Amino acid sequence: MKVDKFSEEVIRAMIDDDHVRAHRARGLSPDRPAMRGTAQNPDVYFQARETVNSFYEAIPEIVQGQMDKMAGLVGRQYHLFDYVGAPDAERVVVLMGSGCETAEETINYLVERGEKVGMVKVRLYRPFSLEHFVAALPATTKIVGVLDRTKEPGSLGEPLYLDVMSCVSEHFANIGKVAPRVIGGRYGLSSKEFTPSMVKGVFDEMAKAAPKNHFTIGIIDDVTHTSLDYDLDFNIEPNNVVRAVFWGLGSDGTVGANKNSIKIIGEETDNYAQGYFVYDSKKAGARTISHLRFGPKPIHSTYLIQQANFIAVHQVNFLERYNVLDTAVDGTIFLLNSPFKADEVWDNLPRSIQETIIAKHIKFYMIDAHTVARELNLGARTNTIMQTCFFAISGVLPQEEAITQIKKAIYKSYGKRGEAVVRQNYAAVDATLANLHEIKVPSAATSKIELPPTVREDAPDFVQNITAKMMAGMGDFLPVSAMPIDGTYPTGTTQWEKRNLALEVPVWDTDLCIQCGKCVLVCPHAVIRSKMYDSGLLADAPDTFKHTEARWKGLQEQVYTLQVAVEDCTGCRLCVEVCPVKDKSNVSRKAINMEAQPPIREAESKNWDFFLKLPDIEAANAELQFNNVKNVQLLQPLFEFSGACAGCGETPYLKLLSQLFGDRAVIANATGCSSIYGGNLPTTPWSKNSAGRGPAWSNSLFEDNAEFGLGMRMTLDKQVLYARELVSRFRNEIGEELADGLLNANQSDSAAVEAQRQRVAELKAKVTSTDSAMKDLLSLADVLVRKNVWIVGGDGWAYDIGFGGLDHVLASGRNINIVVLDTEVYSNTGGQASKSTPIGAVAKFAMGGKATHKKDLGMIAMSYGNVYVAQVAMGANDAQVVKAFIEAEAHDGPSIIIAYSHCIAHGIDMAKGLTQQRLAVETGHWLLYRYNPSLRIESKNPLQLDCKAPKLPLRDYLYNENRYRMLVQSNPEAAAAFLIQAQDGVKAHWHKYEQLAAQDS
Amino acid sequence: MNLTTNYMGLTLKNPIVPSASPLSENVDNICRMEDAGAAAVVIYSLFEEQIMWQSQQLDHYLSYGTNSFAEALNYFPEMDTFKIGPEGYLELIHKAKMVTEIPIIGSLNGVSTGGWIDYAKKIEQAGADALELNIYYIPTDIHMSGTEVEQMYLNVVRDVKQSISIPIAVKVSPYFSATANMMHRLAEAGANGLVLFNRFYQPDFDLENLDVVPHLVLSNSSEMRLPLRWVAILYDKVAADFAITSGVHSHEDVIKGLMAGAKVTMLASELLRHGIPRIGEILAGMTDWMEQYEYQSVAQMQGSMSQKNVAEPAAFERANYMKVLHSWRPDPTGQLI
DSSP: OOOOOOOHHHHHHHSOHHHHHHHHHTSOOTTSOOOOOOOOOTTTHHHHHHTTHHHHHHHHHHHHHHHHHHHHHHSOOOOSEEEEEOTTOSEEEEEOSTHHHHHHHHHHHHHHTTOOEEEEEESOOSSOOHHHHHHHSOTTOOEEEEEESSOOTTSSSOHHHHHHHHHHHHHHHHHTOOOOEEEEEEEOGGGOOOOHHHHHHHHHHHTSSSOOSSEEESSOOOSSOOBOOOOTTOOOOOTTSEEEEEEEEGGGTHHHHHHHHHHHHHHHSSOEEEEEEEEOSOSTTOEEEEEEEEESSOOOOOSOOSSEEEEEESSTTHHHHSOTTTTEEEEEEEEEEOSSOTTTTGGGSOHHHHHHHHHTTOEEEEEOHHHHHHHTTOTTOOHHHHHHHHHHHHOSSOHHHHHHHHHHHHHHHHGGGOHHHHHHHHHHHHHHHHHOEEEOOOSSOOOOOOOOOSSOTTSOHHIIIIIHHHHTTOGGGOOGGGSOTTSOOOSOOGGGOOOOOOSEEEEEOTTTOOOOOHHHHHOTTSOEEEEEEOGGGGGGOOTTOOOEEOOSTTOTTSEEEEEEOTTTOOOOOHHHHHOOOEETTEEEEESEEEEESHHHHHHHHHHHHHHHHSOOOOTTOTTOOOSSHHHHTTSOOSBOSOSOOTTOSSHHHHHHHHHHHGGGEEEEEESSHHHHHHHOSSOOOBOOOTTSOOOEEEEEOTTTHHHHHHHHHHHHHHHHHHHHHHHHHTHHHHOHHHHHHHHHOOOSSHHHHHHHHHHHHHHHHHOOOOSHHHHHHHHHGGGGSOOEEEEEEEHIIIIIITHHHHHHHHTTOOSEEEEEEEOSSBTTTTOBOOTTSOTTOOBBTBTTOOOSOOOOHHHHHHTTSSSEEEEEOTTTOHHHHHHHHHHHHHSSSOEEEEEEOOOGGGOOOGGGHHHHHHHHHHTTSSOOEEEOGGGGGGTOOSEEEOSOOOOSOTHHHHTTSHHHHHHHHHOHHHHHHHHHHHHHHHHHHHHHHHHHHHSOO | OBOOEEETTEEESSSEEEOSSGGGGSHHHHHHHHHHTOSOEEEEEEEHHHHHHHHHHHHHHHHTTTTSBTTBSOSSOOOSOOOOSSHHHHHHHHHHHHHOOSOEEEEEEOSSHHHHHHHHHHHHHHTOSEEEEEOOOOOOOTTOOHHHHHHHHHHHHHHHHHHOOSOEEEEEOSOOTTHHHHHHHHHHHTOSEEEEOOOOOOOEEETTTTEEEOOOOOOOGGGGHHHHHHHHHHTTTSSSEEEEOSSOOSHHHHHHHHHHTOSEEEESHHHHHHOTTHHHHHHHHHHHHHHHTTOOBHHHHTTTTSTTTSSOGGGGSHHHHHHHHHTTOBOTTSOBO
């Protein structure tokens, strides 16, 4: 980093006010009326389009003029095409954007070694100026390699390639000379690495007699063989650059500290600095890898560090999961945050790590940062401690100066947040050095700790061969042939990724538990499950497997187990908070209590495996009604171990959906948190039951997801129509009784759906597929079993960007179900205000507090009259949530459930998320109701309020949340005014609903 | 009739002072107190611990979940400033001084030595006429002796006294083994005033949820007996002005407090329960009473019924206690008489 910002004066000087005024004068104004956007007919449209030509022709010179003007002002000269490399280059690549930096670095290296290579950097892509391009291209060029960072399926080449190709061929035809050869290739899609070795690989290919055209670089294409080979070990990074790689967790503050280090070095020293941060796709326990470079010269390496001379691992369990020392060079400094003492740490390293440390002569340091942080009340945030360690041992700055600078940076970063925080971080800096130890490295590896396989041996082939490689960070090396050709992936893969995130996990107390199922219902990651089963099945149970008599009327002879998947738990504590039972002799104990995970991991993993083998209760079970929380706990979740935040408020609703209807659900999921934790590789949480059924899921965009789901419904409806027609047509072949059964089946609940499945199975067994129409019937038979379509998304989708489509779908009258996971803010993109954001809440784009009330989406939906609408909050009334889902699914028409979802973007203690939900209802911020159009048939008011009149002041709810409190702390007057408006709004809102619910039908 | 009193060198127009309570959280209420006749106002307490907690809480929630996920590197907008230090409190004192003519007394509860001194200085700079040290400390550590606890109090008073020049009062708890000696030592350490006594809010149990819950109970007149006794005993023995602050609800309570030897009587529960105008009513009741019994001045009655001045000094000691106990013996029907 050494960013030279343009001054205001320079920017001002670049703007010609005459042009600004001319632009203004062209604006629409009733004072000089004119119109634009006329609908043009074929007679004039063509000519009208051609009016632009002279402007496009003029643009290159104008842009060059502006570039020259800027050069006059700041001394930085750009051209439409800038050439770098050997003046007499024979092989020239053409590319644009950040890849040019890596290419230039490589070209300089190669030219120094006598290679005749170069590059044309494209500064103005279009209008593409032929004259300027050929002027930039050395006359000695024999071959041009055009690199595009995009893919145009079906095209003869990518856009830049086609432009360059046309340009070269036109120009050389015009001047009557032989044109250099032009080839094109693709690189770096979706930020795929683009390294010097890849650049060299392209140049090497260009040197061949018959170079490959339409190539790819950076992947292994073993299907259409487009990829070029390249030397992975080719390294050109200069030795005077500090190359540091930090492995951390999002929650430990590693990235924040590294950003500070970059600022310190970039701003306070003569060194240049660069940082790039790689995040995984999980929200809970997210891994971060920071790549930092510092050096005396500007840094042009726009690729990840391949040869690190400093490696820090801030979480010791990474040693078992990733090859963290892979990039270490000989003599690298290795810093480990480890819970072990200095004299124990070596023996607790995996053997392969020990071997690498010895082989590469690595200097090994350790600190127990978590203990230091705990002693200083810093919680899990070890950032300042690890940052201090880095400066202490990396030698980037003299130690004393480094400490001064770190403290300055702390003040800059945290000063606004109050002295206490600053003091706490200063204390962390001061306490660090005494706890930092250099470990003497023995001459031989002695550890017996071997790295466990990424996934268990019993994982399916796809998971073993593909998913596991992505999990291990080796996805770059998966060839094209390993990829599903149409993006279709198997579901249920999160079960193979044991992340062991939680230091503490819930442990069941069999004696205290009343088997209410609340913990099972709220667990955001589906790690707490219960089963009721025959005691005879316990014969092979592991010694520590817990069970007790079932507390179900009439089923007391059955056995009940509440089992925790300790390796999948995130330790969020929602379960403990929701547990209604307290030990009469010690009220701090509940029926589930948090206990340390490591000591029980092994035993509980075995218990979990045994638990999974116990039979699941079918939703079609005739003895139990699955319309209440207690019974629903027994249904297998088909949404498990997602990457959602610890304590997520959204996922319990999706899990419930999967328990109740997962075996027959098709889900259209709008982009947002739910599409990320629901569908981000490597592993995905939607899963299937023992019969192989489970939700089928696809993601679509904000702007069309509702229509996407409607399309699913219409497809199914059409298929059902055709299938029924065929059943009628083949009535004789099928048999009358079966045909009638298939056509007249009442599939209102799971038992009835199961009965229809049996009929379909009978149908498939009975008919043979000789006739074409009969083949159609067999291919469509499964749709005769009722499927339901669920359209899922957050408030950013439903209230805002996707609202038009949502409204269209609500108005369609079709049998679709919509779930709005309402966090009242765009959570996935970092807390931007949506139209669901309440008045007075601080969000991005509502920094001074949102000025308007939240949109009443439920009321809009109710206005159609035929739409089932429910507003729910699991923490306030879980029974109502279950009822709402069942009624919504049963409603033969559109339904919408608006579900209050507490969220990390509210700035709350996530463990108290359910308490906040309750307070949202008790203060009247969030009303619980169900609007069931079918009640009209019974001459009842369709609107039923499921909550009482607000009984607490709104502030009791609001000021537990940072989104409201930070306004109190930054602008108390505005906060006070908003509070009054919000409280008035609550009152008016309640009265409106109260009146509507009180009306006679 | 002369109602003036001198409290820690401040001349007050009467002996009625609202004590620290949420009522003084805004300047309008402070004006209303002055209008109702309050002679001075003790502003609500600035808690160092709360400032620290707010700072840590803000930091926690602004940092929580950040830099973990590429699309959401943080969840809140960057604010220019936060008013989470003592600024709001100091501003209130400053404003109160601007719009009232009565003395404004700051109140401070510190945690660290640095905090006590730093905030005391800031309160002085904001314009407070005096500072009340609200030493709210529950010695739960079984290894901490009474001597250590007492020394901690004395150190705070000494440190603050050395740092500021406005008068300081110490609001103390009644839980000292040797109350008289402790009051004396506090005065020696620099306390100009002693405010008797701090009411610690005692937690309650919620039997429905088996939770420990905060439960604010407002005082009643009977609670005044304890400070009344101690002020009466210590009057003229300890070199500090006394204020009585528990259970003052009526003009009779005020008069009793003065007669025991208090320079001022402070009230909060009564105002929280019945509103700020109660100050005027109590003041009127007091003047009526003084007229009726022909008292010329407050000074005349101050200490008039202190242990030093009563005919039976022993009445404040053990004999009195025995007498009270005996007064509760049951009658033959089992009823208390």
